[in-house]
Amino acid sequence: MRIRVSQEGGLDWPILKRWDVPWQWQTASLTSFACGLSFVLTGLAETAAIPLLGIKIEELSLDEKAELLFLDQSITTAMVLGVIYGITNTFQPLPEDMFRYDLREPFNLQKGWLLWAVIGLVGALLVIALTGVAMSAFSGETPHRETDSLVRLLPLIGSSSISTACLVGITGVLAPILEETVFRGFFMVSLTKWVPTPISVLISAAVFAIAHLTPGEFPQLFVLGIILGFSYAQTRNLLTPITIHAFWNSGVILILTFLQVVTLLLVVES
Template sequence: MFPMASSSSSSPPLSLLLIRALPSKPLLLSRHRKPFPYPKSGRIAVARAQQRLLRLPETGRWGRSWRRGGGFPCFSYNANNESPPPSDKSSDNWRILQRWDVPWEWQTVVLSMVGCGVSSVTVVVLGVIFGITNTFRPFPDDVFRYDIKEPFKLKNGWLLWAGVGLFGAIISIGLTGAAMTYLNGEPPERETDSLVLLLPLIGSSTTSTAFLVGITGVLAPLLEETLFRGFLMVSLTKWFPTPVCVLVSAAVFALAHLTPGQFPQLFILGVALGFSYAQTRNLLTPITIHAFWNSGVILLLTFLQLQGYDIKELLGAS
């Protein structure tokens, strides 16, 4: 039996003592916590550090919450703002490391660079040729002649003889290819052929086809015919007969393409270009033959690819 509580007003009843709340956990911990043994100077330094932490502003992106019963701040990231970027991807925030969003493919890059390179080479080579020979002006009428007059004249019509030379070149190159296939037993390998290297660009888009036709059908014929026929072949005729000069310039023309497997065909084409130029003494004749040859091949392969043919297999490339 419990003794009866006194009715004195100086002490509370027993029931109130029983229902009084127990001390909280931090209070219990603080009563049993042993003080950290540090000197007075260390105690003053810790007190000052705690006062500075208590005076930290609560503005900005970071919020602060306090743990009850202790003097250490707890910082949390503001959920209303974006999460901080990972440390391993922080370099993406540097503009000098960011990439451009490029809409075109690699074919466009190749065509643009090749076009600029060929056009630059054309301008430079023609500038060198005409710059060096400029001291010998005025030229004879049949030297460096680009004349569009009388294209169908029987004697020296540039367009008429361009058609004759193109037809002769097609027949001769076809016979040469057949003879090589018969002698070797199989078509020649064409891994290094420039045409095989251009296969990914042929027919890939209208723009790429137009660029290829412009480069191979305009710039390349203008440069090569002015250099090999208009300058080299004409210059050699000062010491050698014209047929010999045609053969020599054709051989140099074939070697300049750096495709040993296609040397016979390129040599035959160079011979046709040289004799047609010797007939008309007009550079528009070999330029026209060369342009129709190059652009005709590109357009024919593009048409065959659009029809579903495997042009790589047709060319005999492995």
């Protein structure tokens, strides 16, 4: 990591640098509210539209259910990102390090998005594992893991290449792009207008964990959110947290797929 000396003579750490946020708290608050509202309304509209279109969920095949989930996530992603970009574009020109998705210099020591994604992912695996061990030792119970929330997808995972591809597309592409743009790209960055960057990382990580509505997984999601936030603060490139998030999610899907295939092979052999 390159450490620069600021004009005041102090050390200038990249992860401590704030963003030059052009909007005020009213815009940040209303945009956050609009994102949440569009997420809820999109879900309600889709739920109401399904019977009107003559679609009966219980009669759909596994592939069709997976395709419907993919369509749902695609519409939700488009709507929420449309709200963010529609509002923030009124403040053009934005600083270069805001909403930046830059494929260049992936292995640059200071800001390489792929290098820091690998570092962040390894760090997430280690820290979250230690968090689970500490929680288990403290409470005497096995803590919930993020994989628990994906167990309900088991009937779709591995049933066919189509369903697996749809789920990887949801968890490994659409969800990371949506969540990292909202929680890190907009919310965390906006907070740096009023609080230091490390504090904004912690606040956004807490909101990120709460937004998943899985209280048992809060510690792990909070730790993951912290790592995602600091990795973004280091590189100023949203591809970094998106890549970490994508591999975290899709890795779970691929592991569950592998376990299901192994289980089926054992059943066949027996």
